[in-house]
Each structure stands twice: as C-alpha cells, then as structure tokens.
Amino acid sequence: MIVAKRHIEERYEKEIDAPVIIDMLPSSEQAEAARRWQELERRTNKKGLTNSWTWIKTWLDYHGPLLAYSFIFGQHNDQTIGAALVVQALYKRKGMPIARIHIGTGKYVEYNRLLVVPGYLDSFATELVKTVQYQFRWSELHFDGFVPEHANALLKVGRDAGLRFQVEARKSPIFDFQRASDDGHQDVLSALSKNTRYHLRRSSRLFEKTFGPVTVEWAETPEQAKAILKELIDLHQTRWTQVKHRTGAFDKEYLKAYYAGMIDTLKLWPQGALIVCRVKAGETTLGCLYHYVEDGHIMFTKGGIAQFGDAKMKPGLIAHVASMEEFWKRGLAEERNRNRGLSKYDFLAGDEPYKDTLTNTQGSLIWATAERGLLLWLMRQASRVKNRIKA
Known part of the structure; x- marks a missing residue:
C-alpha cells in the first residue's frame, strides 16, 4: 500500500511539473480551433462572455476579413488547458506602418x-506571452480591457521577459442592485443623490408634459431588437457627427452588421446574453440602449440618445434610469x-x-501596452527633440 501510494504521488508530481506546450493554429484552421475551443469551454467551470466561442466566432465573421489572426492553445499532458485569440493589425503613426498585436477581440x-x-x-x-514575443512580428503589444486577475498574470510574465508596459487601470462605474437593496432602497431613483433625483424628476415631468408618459420598450424578438438597433445607430451617428464632430461608432457598414449579427448569435436575455431596449416619452424616442449580459452582470455597450435643445431635458439620464428600473x-x-x-x-x-451620478460602486479594468523595435524608439527620440526645441 505504501509503495502504491508513493507511485501515485510520483506520477502526480510528474504531471504537475510537466510543461505547458503551445499549439498555434492559423486562421485557415478555424473549424479545428472551434472544436477545441468549445471542448475547453465545456471543461472549464469559470468562463466569461468575451472568451466564449460564440463571441469569438461572431467577432471574426465581421472583423476577421480585415485582419490577420491566430488561435493559441495550451496543452498539458495531452489536454487543452487554455485558449486565446491573437489578432494582428497594422496602423499608421505619423505616416509609418506600425505592427500591433492584441490578445482577444481587438482594442474595444x-x-x-x-x-x-x-x-x-x-x-x-x-507560454502565451513567450509565443507572442518570439513567434510574431510586432512593434506594439496590447492587453485591452482585461479583468485584473488575468491582466496581472500576463503583465508579470511580460515584465519577467523584459517587456516594459505602460499600464492604465480604468474605473468601471456600476450600479449594484443588491447593494442598493441592502441599503434599504426598493428602486434605482431612491438610491441616487438628492441632486441627481431632483434633475431626473424635473426632466421626467418636462418629458411627460410635452410628449407623454415615459415607458421602456423591451426587445422580445430579434426583429424588434434590430429595429431598435437601427434607430440607435441613427441617433448615435447624428449626435457624434453633428454635435461632437467625430465619426461615431457606426461609421462603417461592417460595424453596423456586426452589432446586428450579435443579436442573432448571443440571443436575447434571459435565454441569451443581450438586452436591447428603447425608452420613449409618449411616442417620442428619448434613447435606445444596447447591452451585453454575463452571469447577471449587465454591460452597457452602445447607445443612441435623442437631442432636444433644452438643458433641463436630460434624455440620456432618463433612458438609463428607466432601463435600470426595468432591469x-x-x-x-x-x-x-x-x-x-x-x-x-x-x-x-x-x-x-x-x-458617476448613476452608480453606487465601481470595478476596475486594465489596459496595457508594450513597445519594442528601432522604429518606435527613433520616433520617441524625435518627439523628445521636437518638444525640447518648442520649449
């Protein structure tokens, strides 16, 4: 019995010490990547939305033709233990082409x-960072919007390998329904500050007096969700191009198609991971909102807000709070x-x-960038010299 136990312990130690081996699949082998990815999803108890194959596949359907990408799998004792998407992009900085790597589905x-x-x-x-460092050509490496646990693991490895990162932790404002309930609140409005409540009530009265009662239209079918998305895009682009004088998030047709495609693949909550809604005063739209959902965690992603030309009318705040109450x-x-x-x-x-006016807590997400290569070094030096001359 003692000998048998020793053999089991030795075998276990050997398995733990066995290295993780990286297997890299090109974009042409997406079918095999899908099989392995989905098999790994079934084996892992802890998974999210943005690392699911449904998310990855839909993103690649619309963005993939414009980019180069590879699938990275970690193998341990002939079992797949990890998967990541590596995206290669090319952009220009001061007219010079710069090769950029993203871990996951792009920079947003x-x-x-x-x-x-x-x-x-x-x-x-x-092993993932080693593979990216030595098997890919790049000048910039980006970790975009990572949860802290995974960001810290990647950053530690990168720093140990000699990479220097610029790291930015960005707050993610959250309204926690359970926290509000624990504080004795039975609705969203009562949990907000006195000043915010005043402005919301005044704005709501103005909208109701001018247009009619405020209501939330909740998309129950893909067709209804896509109709709301269409108006969202129109409102969003109008505001960003005419008011902010910027291009907006839907300036390309493939981006419009991508968000519509997500409605079909992610499915609508509660069966799926998407919520699309429209807030109206009478028959007048105040705003259209598009959200992802991950294990009960609602993530506001895109919105289109109407413009009324009256500072006392706050369609964006009303749209969010009315939606939050409904959620x-x-x-x-x-x-x-x-x-x-x-x-x-x-x-x-x-x-x-x-x-900040509509939330009661916050999370944190990590963005990090590493640079390497002579070209970027020369560009930094030129920028420093230019700044000294100006000074």
Missing part, C-alpha cells in the same frame, strides 16, 4: 480574459422563478461625468 473589448482551466492561468499566460424588476422576477437574475448595471470604462 472590455472584461477581456483568457479561456483557461482553473489552476493553469499563470502557466498558460507564461431590476425583471431580474427579481427571474429570481422568484429560481433563475439567475440581474445583479448589476455596468457603464464600463470611461470618464463621462453622468456615469
């Missing part, structure tokens, strides 16, 4: 994370039916002042 993803079996995060991150109510209904409810409303990273 938030709550980014690796897909990895619990206990293997550090070992997979180690809280529907989440509680799901919980009463012993289903997963909706726990918090996350405005994601960004320093817009309105976010």
Whole structure:
C-alpha cells in the first residue's frame, strides 16, 4: 500500500511539473480551433462572455476579413488547458506602418480574459506571452480591457521577459442592485443623490408634459431588437457627427452588421446574453440602449440618445434610469422563478461625468501596452527633440 501510494504521488508530481506546450493554429484552421475551443469551454467551470466561442466566432465573421489572426492553445499532458485569440493589425503613426498585436477581440473589448482551466492561468499566460514575443512580428503589444486577475498574470510574465508596459487601470462605474437593496432602497431613483433625483424628476415631468408618459420598450424578438438597433445607430451617428464632430461608432457598414449579427448569435436575455431596449416619452424616442449580459452582470455597450435643445431635458439620464428600473424588476422576477437574475448595471470604462451620478460602486479594468523595435524608439527620440526645441 505504501509503495502504491508513493507511485501515485510520483506520477502526480510528474504531471504537475510537466510543461505547458503551445499549439498555434492559423486562421485557415478555424473549424479545428472551434472544436477545441468549445471542448475547453465545456471543461472549464469559470468562463466569461468575451472568451466564449460564440463571441469569438461572431467577432471574426465581421472583423476577421480585415485582419490577420491566430488561435493559441495550451496543452498539458495531452489536454487543452487554455485558449486565446491573437489578432494582428497594422496602423499608421505619423505616416509609418506600425505592427500591433492584441490578445482577444481587438482594442474595444472590455472584461477581456483568457479561456483557461482553473489552476493553469499563470502557466498558460507564461507560454502565451513567450509565443507572442518570439513567434510574431510586432512593434506594439496590447492587453485591452482585461479583468485584473488575468491582466496581472500576463503583465508579470511580460515584465519577467523584459517587456516594459505602460499600464492604465480604468474605473468601471456600476450600479449594484443588491447593494442598493441592502441599503434599504426598493428602486434605482431612491438610491441616487438628492441632486441627481431632483434633475431626473424635473426632466421626467418636462418629458411627460410635452410628449407623454415615459415607458421602456423591451426587445422580445430579434426583429424588434434590430429595429431598435437601427434607430440607435441613427441617433448615435447624428449626435457624434453633428454635435461632437467625430465619426461615431457606426461609421462603417461592417460595424453596423456586426452589432446586428450579435443579436442573432448571443440571443436575447434571459435565454441569451443581450438586452436591447428603447425608452420613449409618449411616442417620442428619448434613447435606445444596447447591452451585453454575463452571469447577471449587465454591460452597457452602445447607445443612441435623442437631442432636444433644452438643458433641463436630460434624455440620456432618463433612458438609463428607466432601463435600470426595468432591469431590476425583471431580474427579481427571474429570481422568484429560481433563475439567475440581474445583479448589476455596468457603464464600463470611461470618464463621462453622468456615469458617476448613476452608480453606487465601481470595478476596475486594465489596459496595457508594450513597445519594442528601432522604429518606435527613433520616433520617441524625435518627439523628445521636437518638444525640447518648442520649449
């Protein structure tokens, strides 16, 4: 018995000490990557939205033709223990082409994370960073919108390998429904500050007097969600191009198609991971909102807000609070039916002042960039010389 136990312990130690081996698949082998990725999803108990194959595949359907990408799998004792998407992009800085690498689906993803079996995060991150460092040509390496646990694992490995990162931790303002309830509040409005409540009530009265009662239209079908998305895009582009004089988030047709495609693939909550809604006063639209949902965590992603030319009318604040009230109510209904409810409303990273007025806590997400190569070094030196001359 003692000998048998020793053999088991030796075999276990050998398995733990066995290295993680990286297997890299090109974009042409997406079918095989899908099989392995989905198999790993079934084996992991802890997964998110942005590292799911449904998310990855939909993103690649619309962005993939414009980029180069590879699938990275970590193998340990002939078992897949980790997966990551590596995206290669080319952009110009001061007219010079710069090669850029992203881990995950591009630079706008938030709550980014690796897909990895619990206990293997550090070992997979180690081999992933080594692979990116030595197997890819790049001048910039980006970790975009990562959850702190995964960002810290990647950053430690990168620093140990000699990479120097510029790291930015951005707050993600959140309204936590449970926290509000624990503080004795039964609705969103009562949990906000006195000043915010005043402006919201005044604005609501103005909208109701001018147009009619404020209501929330909740998309129950893909067709309804796409109709709301269409108006959202129109409102968003009008505001960003005419008021802010910027291009907006939907300036290309493939981006419009991408968000519509997500409605089909992610499915609508509670069966799926997407909520699309429109807030009206009477028959007049105040705003259209598009959200992802991950385990009850609502992530506000895109919005289109109408413009009224009256500073006392606050359509954006009314649209968010009316939606949040509806989410809280529907989440509680799901919980009463012993289903997963909706726990918090996350405005994601960004320093817009309105976010702080509508939240009661915050999370943190990490962005990091490493640079290497002579070209970027020369560009930095030239910039320093130029600044000295100006001074």
